[in-house]
Each structure stands twice: as C-alpha cells, then as structure tokens.
Amino acid sequence: MRANNLHVADIAHMVHQQTDIAAHQSEGAVxxxxxxxxxxxxxxxxxxxxxxxxxxxxxxxxxEKRLAEAAYRQLLALPYYHTFFQKGHEPAVRLAEKLAELAPGDLPYALFQCSGSEANDAAIKLIWYTNNLRGKPAKKKIIGRIRGYHGNTVATASLSGQPHMQADFDLPYGDRFLHVSNPNFYRFGQPGESERDFSARMAAELEALIAREGAETIAAFFAEPVQGGGGAITPPEGYFELIQPILKRHDILFVADEVICGFGRTGNMWGCQTYGITPDILTCAKQLTAAYQPLSATLISRPIQKALVEGSRRHGTFGHGFTYGGHPVACAVALETLAIYEERxxxxxxxxxxxxxxxxxxxxxxxxxxxxxxxxxxxxxxxxxxxxxxxxxxxxxxxxxxxxxxxxxxxxxxxxxxxxxxxxxxxxxxxxxxxxxxxxxxxxxxxxxxxxxxxxxxxxxx
CATH class of the missing domain: 3.90.1150.10 (Aspartate Aminotransferase, domain 1)
Structure with a gap:
C-alpha cells in the first residue's frame, strides 16, 4: 500500500472506470x-x-446549497417524468428555451440526455438520419481528431482518437470514423514553422482527407474548442478560421463538442465564441448542472429539426430517446446553475x-x-x-x-x-x-x- 491514505475496502465489487484495475487491486483507491x-x-x-x-x-x-435546494424542491413537486409520446414537463421546456437563448449562432432546438457521451452519440445518429432524409445516404463518415475525446459509447469511442479506449474493444466500429492530426503545435510543429503555418498544414491535411475519401461520403467534423481529453490543448493560431471554410465548401457539418468548454470555462459562455466557431450542432453537459445532476444537451439547427419533422411524417414517430433524458430534477438544477452564473x-x-x-x-x-x-x-x-x-x-x-x-x-x-x-x-x-x-x-x-x-x-x- 502507498503512503498516501489509499484504501482497499472498495475493490471487491466495484469496477472503477478509466482506471488501471490491476494496480487498483493491489493499491486500493482514495x-x-x-x-x-x-x-x-x-x-x-x-x-x-x-x-x-x-x-x-x-x-x-x-x-453550493442552492443547487441542492433546487433539486429538493423539484423532487417534492415532480421527481420524475419523461419527454416521450408528446408528454413533457416545465423544467425541460424552460431549459430548452434558455439554451436556445444562450447558444452561439442559430441553434434553437435541444435534445436532452444524461451525459456528454450520449449527447455526441445522439448527434451522430441525427447526422446519419438527416442525410438519409436529404437523399444523401452515402454521406455518413465522421471526422474526428487524434487525441480528441467525445465519449464512451460504441460510436463516440470510435470517433474519439484515444487508442486506450479502442484497444480490444473492437473499435473503431465499422468504416465510418476517420481521424486527422492532433493540433498540438508544441509537440508536432515543425522546426521554423509558425503557429499559423502549422494550422495551414492541419487544414491542408483535412482537405486531402476529404479529397481522398470523397466529400459525398463525409457527413461531419467533430471538434472540441479546447481539446480536453487530449491534454487541455488550445488550438493553434488560425486553426478554426482555416478549417471552417473547407467544411462549408464540402457540405460537411461542424459539430462543436462543448462538453468541457461550455458555460464559462474559456472565459466566454462557449468555446465557440472564444475561437470564432459557428457550429451546425453543439453538444454540452458537465457545467450545465455544475455536475450536481447528470444532464446533457444536443443543440441543433433549424434545418436539422426540419428533417426530424419530415422523418416523423415518414415513419410515424421520431424513434430516438432516453428514459432519463431531460429528467425534471436535472433540468431544475440546470436552470438554477445558469441563474447563478448570471447573478454572480x-x-x-x-x-x-x-x-x-x-x-x-x-x-x-x-x-x-x-x-x-x-x-x-x-x-x-x-x-x-x-x-x-x-x-x-x-x-x-x-x-x-x-x-x-x-x-x-x-x-x-x-x-x-x-x-x-x-x-x-x-x-x-x-x-x-x-x-x-x-x-x-x-x-x-x-x-x-x-x-x-x-x-x-x-x-x-x-
């Protein structure tokens, strides 16, 4: 046992996540x-x-007692309800309205889930669904970045550029997930190369990948404004400025993963505002409730919502949802969290x-x-x-x-x-x-x- 107050009492029945389980069995946990x-x-x-x-x-x-009190009040009033089958509840409606007000660009619709992984997984599903409804069934590949992190589901772990999350899990799954380089200028910049030149090289790599695969097969590009799981890597100068026109030119959606950056982390409400990103889809979680309740949101544009309406006409329903997505207690805590951010x-x-x-x-x-x-x-x-x-x-x-x-x-x-x-x-x-x-x-x-x-x-x- 190490000399820093580690305990072994909790190792018998619980599998710890993102942990060296072999070391944990001998050393215990804090x-x-x-x-x-x-x-x-x-x-x-x-x-x-x-x-x-x-x-x-x-x-x-x-x-933060205000968040505990907000949860308690909601537990007394309505401890659970869903948003399936044309049902809903006021906290979810109010939160969707507030997020539409805060969102960068025009993203007036919200789907609620419980985690950032689920928010990004939902975004992938919506992109595939939308392109089918647009009559572009071949346009399905998703581009992520090496060392990028977007979640732990089968799809989002495939999209993430994290080797330890893919090894022996049979991931990436299928042939729909592509990756471009990690934009860590300090580690991968070439001798004499400026940050802007490095960004231009990263943009050229993206352009080459699109040309190789065919723009007609590529649906979306996912990026965190600051690459969190890659090591808190800020983008090099000009990176997103050069990336976005390429995506627009090839009809490739930009999904901004704001799960870490959203709600003030970069000094603005969104990392998109810090780095001049105009996303087609935005995912958020974590600081949405200050972590006091599990909740995430996938914010979508009007064209994507229009496709969901068309899909419902075609199939009789929108066949997607989570039991606890938009949980009233989580939504109430999120509303209180956003109020605290503003008041303070x-x-x-x-x-x-x-x-x-x-x-x-x-x-x-x-x-x-x-x-x-x-x-x-x-x-x-x-x-x-x-x-x-x-x-x-x-x-x-x-x-x-x-x-x-x-x-x-x-x-x-x-x-x-x-x-x-x-x-x-x-x-x-x-x-x-x-x-x-x-x-x-x-x-x-x-x-x-x-x-x-x-x-x-x-x-x-x-």
Whole structure:
C-alpha cells in the first residue's frame, strides 16, 4: 500500500472506470468523503485542492446549497417524468428555451440526455438520419481528431482518437470514423514553422482527407474548442478560421463538442465564441448542472429539426430517446446553475482570475520537467519533457505524467495526467488566493517528481 491514505475496502465489487484495475487491486483507491468550495477531503481527513473540478465539471465547487435546494424542491413537486409520446414537463421546456437563448449562432432546438457521451452519440445518429432524409445516404463518415475525446459509447469511442479506449474493444466500429492530426503545435510543429503555418498544414491535411475519401461520403467534423481529453490543448493560431471554410465548401457539418468548454470555462459562455466557431450542432453537459445532476444537451439547427419533422411524417414517430433524458430534477438544477452564473457574473469572474491562473502556471516553464504551458480562461495543460532543448518526451515506460500526478496528490493537489500533459480545470469559483496555493502545491509535486526521475542526482553531479 502507498503512503498516501489509499484504501482497499472498495475493490471487491466495484469496477472503477478509466482506471488501471490491476494496480487498483493491489493499491486500493482514495475515498473522497466531503467537499467544500474548491476543496475535497478524503476519509482520512486530508484536504485536496480539486484542480480538475472532478472530471472537468464541478464548476461551482462542492458545496453550493442552492443547487441542492433546487433539486429538493423539484423532487417534492415532480421527481420524475419523461419527454416521450408528446408528454413533457416545465423544467425541460424552460431549459430548452434558455439554451436556445444562450447558444452561439442559430441553434434553437435541444435534445436532452444524461451525459456528454450520449449527447455526441445522439448527434451522430441525427447526422446519419438527416442525410438519409436529404437523399444523401452515402454521406455518413465522421471526422474526428487524434487525441480528441467525445465519449464512451460504441460510436463516440470510435470517433474519439484515444487508442486506450479502442484497444480490444473492437473499435473503431465499422468504416465510418476517420481521424486527422492532433493540433498540438508544441509537440508536432515543425522546426521554423509558425503557429499559423502549422494550422495551414492541419487544414491542408483535412482537405486531402476529404479529397481522398470523397466529400459525398463525409457527413461531419467533430471538434472540441479546447481539446480536453487530449491534454487541455488550445488550438493553434488560425486553426478554426482555416478549417471552417473547407467544411462549408464540402457540405460537411461542424459539430462543436462543448462538453468541457461550455458555460464559462474559456472565459466566454462557449468555446465557440472564444475561437470564432459557428457550429451546425453543439453538444454540452458537465457545467450545465455544475455536475450536481447528470444532464446533457444536443443543440441543433433549424434545418436539422426540419428533417426530424419530415422523418416523423415518414415513419410515424421520431424513434430516438432516453428514459432519463431531460429528467425534471436535472433540468431544475440546470436552470438554477445558469441563474447563478448570471447573478454572480461567473464569466466576469473567470476573466478576472484567469491571468493569475495562466501566469501562475506559465511560471513553471522554467522548471526542468516542463516544456510548455498553454491555456485559456480556466483550462490549461502543462507538457512534461525529458529534454527541454529538444522537446524530447519521456519514454512511456517511465510514466512521468503519472508520477507528477501522484506527487501532486501527496502535496494535496488533484490534477490529471494525460500522457505526459498535466491538465488543470479548477472550479470556476476559484479565487486568486486559491490559485496561488494550487500553484504552490503543484511546484511541490513537480519538484518531488523531478527528484525521483533522477533530476536531483544529475543536479548534484553538475
């Protein structure tokens, strides 16, 4: 057992997700007992700054009573109802109206699900359905990006460019999912290449893929404004500016996956607004309810909704839906969450504290383990390297990212290692003082990892 309050009591019957289960069986798990603000406490009473907001989602922290009260009121009034068979309820109707008001561009219709995975899965289904109704049955392929993340269903894991989510799951499924390069300029930019030149190369790669496959076979392109599961990778200069005209020219829909970026993470309500994206479909979840209830939405344009109406005429119904999609308690919590964002000017708060967050992390560029730091708003990625001059990464077997994650945990900081990138997405309510403490603990974790990776011995020799 490690010396950081790990427990084995929960391993007998529960399968932990996105976990090294073999290591978990011998080492156990950290059991989180309670939370307050941006901190959580384990069952041993140790506190941690939760610099990942759980799974990118607890935007209002871990003790917002207004959300608990909103859930309780709705539980008393109507604890469950569905939106099937021309039935519905007021919280879902009001939330759809509010999302149409907030959406970037013209996306006035919402389908509700329980997770971001389901929201993206629904988007894929709607795209295929719509193209059948448009008389374009061959136009079905979906383009994602290497290291992109769009969910854990069969379809969305196929679309995601995450090898560990596909290996031995027989994914990607079928021949409908294509991938272009990961737009990580620091890691994949060529010597002497500017960010804009790199973006032009990425756009040319997309154009070449479309030419090779045939535009008549390609239905949509999915992208996160900031690539979350890839390591909190911000787009290089000009990337979306160059990508979008290509898609328009070839009648390829742009699906903006705002599951992580939506509701203030980038300093605007949507990452689309931060990066000048005009989507045909937008998916959102996570911060929609500040993670206090499971809920997601797929926002669609008028032409797509028109196709759904036509499909209902043809088939007698719209044959899609989830039992808990648009759950009244989740919708009530979402409405209260959006009200809090507005009343407390959370967008203004993110913009005010973002400089302290980004500058605090940028200071670690001088650390011997750190090659690059990039971010926007309150999302950032720190890339670890073995050699700063050449940008050479650590050998995968050394698990440098996981070591930094563990050392940060021991210092009372929860971050996420994605390969050798350390991701940060703290709750939006974080203060400048808490950011300073977050950075102090991160420095402790980096130093401890550097010593263990051999840095201390090399420094002494020098």
């Amino acid at each position: 059991l989180i007992a309670r939370g307050e603000g941006v901190r959580v406490w384990d069952t041993e009473g140790r506190d941690y700054i939760e610099a990942m907001a759980g799974l990118w989602c607890a935007s209002l922290g871990f003790s 000017d959370m967008l203004g708060h993110v913009r005010r504290v973002s400089p302290a967050f980004l500058q605090g992390l940028a200071a670690f560029r001088d650390h011997p383990l750190v090659g690059d730091v990039r971010g926007v708003g309150l999302i950032a990625g720190v890339e670890l390297v073995e050699d700063k001059a050449t940008r050479a990464p650590f050998a995968p077997a050394r698990k440098a990212g996981l070591l930094v994650q563990q050392k940060c945990h021991e210092a009372g900081l929860i971050v996420r290692a994605i390969g050798d990138r350390i991701a940060f997405t703290p709750p939006l309510i974080i203060t400048e003082a808490e950011i300073a403490e977050m950075c102090r603990r991160f420095g402790q974790g980096l130093d401890a990892a550097w010593a263990e990776l051999g840095g201390g011995a090399r420094a002494a020799a020098e």
